[in-house]
Amino acid sequence: xxxxxxxxxxxxxxxxxVTLVRGLALPVEKPLLDAIATVLDAAPWRQMQTPGGQNMxxxxxxxxxxxxVSDRAGYRYQASDPISALPWxxxxxxxxxxxxxxxxxxxxxxxxxxxxxxxxxxxxxxxxLHQDRDEQDFTQPIVSVSLGLPAVFLLGGLSRxxxxxxxxxxxxxxxxxxxxxxxxxxGVMPVAEGQHPALGAMRxxxxxRKAG
Ligand code: MD6
Ligand code: FE
Numbered sequence: 001x002x003x004x005x006x007x008x009x010x011x012x013x014x015x016x017x018v019t020l021v022r023g024l025a026l027p028v029e030k031p032l033l034d035a036i037a038t039v040l041d042a043a044p045w046r047q048m049q050t051p052g053g054q055n056m057x058x059x060x061x062x063x064x065x066x067x068x069v070s071d072r073a074g075y076r077y078q079a080s081d082p083i084s085a086l087p088w089x090x091x092x093x094x095x096x097x098x099x100x101x102x103x104x105x106x107x108x109x110x111x112x113x114x115x116x117x118x119x120x121x122x123x124x125x126x127x128x129l130h131q132d133r134d135e136q137d138f139t140q141p142i143v144s145v146s147l148g149l150p151a152v153f154l155l156g157g158l159s160r161x162x163x164x165x166x167x168x169x170x171x172x173x174x175x176x177x178x179x180x181x182x183x184x185x186x187g188v189m190p191v192a193e194g195q196h197p198a199l200g201a202m203r204x205x206x207x208x209r210k211a212g
Contacts, residue, residue, distance in 0.1 A: 011105050014167060015155065017181030019106035025145050026172035028094055032147065032206075033198060035092035036118065039063045042089040043081050045120055051075070058127055059120040064091035066115040066211045068134065075134050077115060077211040091116055098174070099143045099208040106176035108141050113208035121151065121203040127188040129156055129164070132209075140210035141178025147171055147206070148199030149191050156185030171196060 012020045025032060045059040048070040062068060066077040067088040081088055095116055103111030119127075132142060146169040153175070154164040162185065169175065177186075191203050 014175075015165075015181060017177065017179035018155065018184075019176045020167070020169075021102050021105050021174045021176065022170075023172045024102055024105070024174040025098055025147065028098055029147075029172065029198060031092075031094035032098070032145075035094050036147075036204065038092065039089045039118065042086075043067075043084065046083060057125045059122075061118045062116060063089045063095070063118065064114055064116045068115060068117045068209075068211070077134060095206065095208070098145065102143045102145075102174040102176050103141055106141065106178075108176070108178065111141060111143065111208075111210070113143070113210055115209045115211040117207045117209070119205040119207070121149070121188065121191045121205070123149070123191050123193040123201055125203075126190040129154065129160060129185045129187040131183050131185055133183060135209055135211045137210060138182045139178075141176055141182070143208040144175040144177060145206040145208075146173045146175070147204040148196040149194050149201065149203040151191050151203050151205075152189040154187040154189060156187070158184055160185055171198070 010022050014020050043061045045061055047055040047059055050070060051074050066079060068077055069082055079087055099113050100111055148171055150170045153167040153169050155167055156162050156164040195201055
């Protein structure tokens with residue numbers, strides 16, 4: 001057990017609608033990493049294209065009934081992997097249980113995600129400020145699990161020009177994002193060089209959504 005986990009409450013209210021559950025994923029690290037490997041066997045990392053035709057810096061894949069995709073036609077959720085044309089791999093049980101537990105701790109009783117976007121950041125990779133608005137129902141929260149190298153999450157406001165707060169995220173931290181925060185702009189600062197004991201020079205983020 002990490003001593004620092006005793007120094008602060010595990011469940012932290014960051015802003016209205018934003019709850020951080022520090023270390024929630026640590027006890028299930030091994031099942032999560034095994035499940036990620038299984039997902040990658042069926043649906044490997046890929047760089048999607050922005051609607052403007054640029055490669056995205058973050059490498060991605062998906063699991064669950066719906067997957068988030070981006071290409072020249074735009075952003076959307078779809079049931080099949082555009083590379084294999086097969087359904088996305090199933091949502092692993094360890095993923096579903098963690099997402100449900102995190103949402104419950106943040107006050108969302110019955111979160112049942114139908115989509116999990118898996119993001120991979122190598123050192124130097126950032127995610128620019130954006131809103132998540134490709135889902136049908138904005139009353140549903142998003143659960144976001146950080147694994148591997150630490151990162152600084154940027155929490156903006158409802159306008160792109162609003163100033164951003166910095167939220168450091170470590171391996172095992174789970175952020176639950178919903179309610180009045182659901183459409184806040186957010187991003188990830190460039191991931192610093194480093195080696196994580198379990199994942200090496202990489203950050204992986206799992207975002208769970210009820211998309212459809
Ligand atoms: C990431 N996360 O942490 C990217 N979006 O790698 C997101 O874009 C995100 O963490 C919505 C809600 C929570 C998130
Ligand atoms: Fe996002």
